[in-house]
Amino acid sequence: xxxxxxxxxxxxxxxxxxxxxxxxxxxxxxxxxxxxxxxxxxxxxxxxxxxxxxxxxxxxxxxxxx
Numbered sequence: 906x907x908x909x910x911x912x913x914x915x916x917x918x919x920x921x922x923x924x925x926x927x928x929x930x931x932x933x934x935x936x937x938x939x940x941x942x943x944x945x946x947x948x949x950x951x952x953x954x955x956x957x958x959x960x961x962x963x964x965x966x967x968x969x970x971x
Contacts, residue, residue, distance in 0.1 A: 926934075942950045942958045950958075 939948075940955055941948065944954045944957065
């Protein structure tokens with residue numbers, strides 16, 4: 906399943922009052938996530954970049970500095 910399909914996948918019956926995001930809003934969030942995670946700016950997130958950002962997230966959640 907591609908990123909855009911995952912991002913626009915709708916689960917029905919869970920919450921009828923959820924906010925609906927526009928395609929532009931979804932694209933902006935995904936672009937920001939890619940820019941933050943893609944450390945070498947090659948347009949891809951490789952395993953090394955993924956692991957670095959996973960650890961950054963763990964540190965942030967635990968309240969420690971990166």
